[in-house]
């Protein structure tokens with residue numbers, strides 16, 4: 001049997017819901033990966049060893065194991081110790097923390113690249129180290145690392161597909177539901193691919209706009 | 219503060235980097251409203267001495283006092299942080315490379331610290347920024363980013379930013395050294411204006427003509443010691459020490 005995309009419109013609602021979930025996962029996990037990335041980077045560079053070492057250990061753990069395993073651990077594993085997270089929450093936490101570890105590395109390099117005159121400028125005005133870090137150093141580090149962080153967010157969008165395995169009806173999972181009723185994998189996987197591509201383009205456009213806006217302020 | 223105490227009092231300042239003695243027992247008194255120039259060859263310790271005044275570089279030994287308060291007093295870390303952050307609000311500093319915050323507008327550069335540290339409202343902070351910018355002749359640049367300004371304008375914004383904290387003293391570390399020659403004068407004019415307003419200033423400079431025209435006292439440093447100090451007309455016209463003479467002979471053109 002040949003390709004017949006006429007089967008798709010009937011399931012468009014389902015696919016759109018899937019796309020919405022994919023976008024929601026990307027946005028929330030993306031925010032977690034950014035906030036977490038900043039937090040881990042600041043702790044890794046400035047933190048007391050009592051917090052610095054646990055964070056480094058945690059980063060090492062997240063870098064050394066597959067994302068899929070991390071999602072299983074958070075969703076299925078934590079239930080055993082009484083923490084029963086909804087699939088979406090478990091998914092964005094897993095995905096967010098996983099990419100936070102990668103963002104943290106980039107942001108650390110960004111922080112170290114900020115001229116030390118900036119710290120002196122802040123401290124001389126009477127700002128504390130903490131105030132200087134979060135008002136002066138981190139904003140500049142983020143501006144300077146926007147391109148690689150943007151790449152990570154795009155990678156995160158693609159890896160959001162893994163969250164399907166814990167049962168969130170994002171694009172992949174929605175497609176599979178449609179396929180199980182129609183037995184038309186090719187059509188629905190191609191539809192999903194087109195959706196990913198569209199979301200990707202939108203995301204890239206947004207990231208480029210942010211980068212351009214940041215251009216003058218550096 | 220007792221009436222006999224100097225406004226700024228540096229006592230037996232010593233600074234070592236490992237085996238290198240950068241400051242070797244330097245003492246300096248500055249009166250309120252006085253303008254002191256520090257001159258000397260590269261590496262003589264001028265910046266280190268200046269930066270000891272707000273503890274940007276900590277002394278190995280010796281004391282720094284401002285208005286009867288010891289700047290570098292021994293305190294537990296947390297308490298010391300509080301103490302020094304408070305004191306630094308009263309000590310303005312201007313750097314060779316401006317150190318403006320590139321991600322913030324001129325307005326935000328100036329209002330950041332007053333808002334965070336003194337709790338100024340937006341309206342009051344904006345007014346303050348406008349006032350200070352007009353003082354340095356840049357009232358029309360308030361919404362620019364530093365990258366949109368010339369070097370001279372950047373340095374004037376940096377001065378306005380420091381002035382917005384209403385400091386008791388201003389420290390200048392080669393404020394014009396990284397500027398193109400034609401931009402030096404606009405910054406010098408601002409500093410001269412501050413001098414007229416009786417701002418206490420300590421100025422590290424390579425511009426002998428400027429030092430001679432605005433300062434009340436000149437310090438000549440070499441290899442971590444104050445070789446000679448006194449009135450500008452004496453230091454520049456009839457220096458007593460060989461090292462001062464040969465240094466000045468090399469700087470006849472007024473600029474390094």
Ligand SMILES: Nc1ncnc2c1ncn2[C@@H]1O[C@H](COP(=O)(O)OP(=O)(O)OP(=O)(O)O)[C@@H](O)[C@H]1O
Nearest residue numbers: 235238240258259260261262263264265266267392
């Ligand atoms: N962080 C540091 N570690 C080691 N040595 C340092 C450090 N900072 C300064 N020095 C040394 O201390 C000496 C004095 O430096 P300082 O910057 O005070 O000189 P300066 O008189 O300001 O010189 P310039 O005119 O070049 O600015 C120099 O020999 C310098 O190499």
Ligand SMILES: [Mg+2]
Nearest residue numbers: 264265266391
């Ligand atoms: Mg210097």
